[in-house]
Amino acid sequence: MKILGISCSPRKEKSTEYCLKKALLAAEKIDGIDTITYSLAQKNINGCIACDYCRSQLGCSQKDDFLNELLPILKDPQLKGILIATPVYFGSMSSQCKAFIDRMLPLRRNGFMLRNKVAGVLAVGGSRNGGQELTIQALHASLLIQDCIIVSDSSHFGSTCWERHPDGLENDTIGLETAANLGKKIAETILLLNKA
Numbered sequence: 489m490k491i492l493g494i495s496c497s498p499r500k501e502k503s504t505e506y507c508l509k510k511a512l513l514a515a516e517k518i519d520g521i522d523t524i525t526y527s528l529a530q531k532n533i534n535g536c537i538a539c540d541y542c543r544s545q546l547g548c549s550q551k552d553d554f555l556n557e558l559l560p561i562l563k564d565p566q567l568k569g570i571l572i573a574t575p576v577y578f579g580s581m582s583s584q585c586k587a588f589i590d591r592m593l594p595l596r597r598n599g600f601m602l603r604n605k606v607a608g609v610l611a612v613g614g615s616r617n618g619g620q621e622l623t624i625q626a627l628h629a630s631l632l633i634q635d636c637i638i639v640s641d642s643s644h645f646g647s648t649c650w651e652r653h654p655d656g657l658e659n660d661t662i663g664l665e666t667a668a669n670l671g672k673k674i675a676e677t678i679l680l681l682n683k684a
């Protein structure tokens with residue numbers, strides 16, 4: 489059973505990916521769970537153009553990295569969970585993240601293929617209170633529209649991390665704990681739902 493962790497920062501191997509990896513590491517500790525890390529940095533993923541191509545087929549008129557790389561991962565029946573990690577941009581998700589969310593429309597239109605996938609959100613901001621929770625909430629709304637099962641970090645809304653912690657991101661112990669707790673919660677909920 490797999491969890492897709494998606495980093496929605498345009499910057500490769502920076503704070504969003506760092507926090508995501510902490511979350512996925514915790515998820516992998518749970519027996520039976522594998523993870524896939526996918527970074528949107530340097531990928532070519534356009535916004536949805538509402539052409540309605542996906543009304544009649546599970547595909548997309550835009551032949552970019554979403555169609556070629558992400559759609560195959562998302563439609564794999566072994567995929568049971570999704571962890572979306574985004575930097576906070578102006579109190580919300582990055583534009584790369586929004587493009588990814590909108591491009592998942594074919595999965596909804598062709599039998600709600602993300603239904604009952606366990607989903608959680610991690611947001612990294614430059615400020616301690618820079619809009620991480622608002623960003624998480626915005627993404628929760630999108631995931632509800634896909635009929636995902638949303639989980640928290642077992643305590644609040646998801647994972648909230650602080651890139652510019654005075655002692656460095658790696659010392660944002662509270663934030664990184666929320667990341668690990670979110671990864672663990674997604675994995676544990678997948679197991680609960682898939683009990684034999």
Ligand SMILES: Cc1cc2nc3c(=O)[nH]c(=O)nc-3n(C[C@H](O)[C@H](O)[C@H](O)COP(=O)(O)O)c2cc1C
Pocket residue numbers: 497498499502503504505575576577578579580612613614615616617618619651
């Ligand atoms: C366009 C832009 C807008 C931003 N807006 C916010 C914001 O509203 N709140 C905040 O806390 N940080 C904000 N930041 C800072 C980023 O969220 C922060 O640097 C984040 O860690 C970047 O992730 P990355 O290192 O993975 O690229 C903004 C950064 C950019 C480039």
